[in-house]
Amino acid sequence: MEITAGGLLEIRITPADVGKRVSVRRVEGGGSGAPVFADAVGVLTSWNRGVLTITRKDGVSVHIPESSLVAGKVVPPAPARRRGPAASFEELARVTARAWLPLESEPLGEWTLRAAAGFTRRANSVLPLGDPGIPLDEALARVTSWYAERDLPAYVQAATGAAGTQELLCAELERRGWVNEVSAEVRVGGLAPVGDLDADVAAVRLAREPDEGWLARYGRVRDPELARRMLVEGPSVWFASLDGGRAIGRCVVDGRWAGFAAVTVAPEDRRRGLATAVMTALARRALEEGASAAWLQVETDNPAARALYDGMGFATHHSYHHFRAAA
Numbered sequence: 001m002e003i004t005a006g007g008l009l010e011i012r013i014t015p016a017d018v019g020k021r022v023s024v025r026r027v028e029g030g031g032s033g034a035p036v037f038a039d040a041v042g043v044l045t046s047w048n049r050g051v052l053t054i055t056r057k058d059g060v061s062v063h064i065p066e067s068s069l070v071a072g073k074v075v076p077p078a079p080a081r082r083r084g085p086a087a088s089f090e091e092l093a094r095v096t097a098r099a100w101l102p103l104e105s106e107p108l109g110e111w112t113l114r115a116a117a118g119f120t121r122r123a124n125s126v127l128p129l130g131d132p133g134i135p136l137d138e139a140l141a142r143v144t145s146w147y148a149e150r151d152l153p154a155y156v157q158a159a160t161g162a163a164g165t166q167e168l169l170c171a172e173l174e175r176r177g178w179v180n181e182v183s184a185e186v187r188v189g190g191l192a193p194v195g196d197l198d199a200d201v202a203a204v205r206l207a208r209e210p211d212e213g214w215l216a217r218y219g220r221v222r223d224p225e226l227a228r229r230m231l232v233e234g235p236s237v238w239f240a241s242l243d244g245g246r247a248i249g250r251c252v253v254d255g256r257w258a259g260f261a262a263v264t265v266a267p268e269d270r271r272r273g274l275a276t277a278v279m280t281a282l283a284r285r286a287l288e289e290g291a292s293a294a295w296l297q298v299e300t301d302n303p304a305a306r307a308l309y310d311g312m313g314f315a316t317h318h319s320y321h322h323f324r325a326a327a
Contacts, residue, residue, distance in 0.1 A: 017047075022073065026064050108134075115146075120220075128156060147325075156173060186318050192283075236252065246269050248264050253290075
């Protein structure tokens, strides 16, 4: 907070600071008791009719009456990661997109409309890395129409929490009634520490295509032919399977990056190190192909996976959110 030489808090932000990262303090509650203060840090995404909206790094919007402010200031962008590989948001967004390639895509300015017959949200959503080249309402109307032509719901994948992410777009989608249907963290870490884990990888089978046991454990397959077609696409894709599908995983090697996904273990075999064995085997193969950095995506409501990846040294780079058009 901004504190003057006299010890007083100051408000040093204005509506002109929309789009900047800010830190504010507000007073909550009322009555005769001592005031209760609360702080918020994030991107100032609007300041309209006496209400500020701040979008935090996890994508949650906080609405603050202007009258409750006691202090506020613009703060520097979030610092670069202190551990794991350095990476910009745009680099990671493009790498993660190449790991889930759509069946068809179409540019809309600097946005990319992607469709894959509904298999995974990532391959059936807009990747908005830049300006669509037309007003936002017109762009969203085009998006909605494009997906309707394919009998698909319209999704926009937008990110928060790092330099260059899309807090302003998230706020605009929210104001237009688009619903944040699911959020996930993109985590990064060193690849060698995963490959160096003391794990029993002898029984892990690596292949270029998923077999029936792999697909059965993955469990999100309505059309096996479509799933196989989608899952094998990418720069260099590997599938790991342990004991015919008790544990599985997928890894996409793309230059210096190795992306882990679909790490799944049979419920009766969890907490026995099988996920670690799968990831270690995939990491060692990725290291052989020259990768040095790792990324993965984990949904915010998956505490078991988050704990596993914490132990492997992965840390959050940014969050992404799938906004669905209002019905």
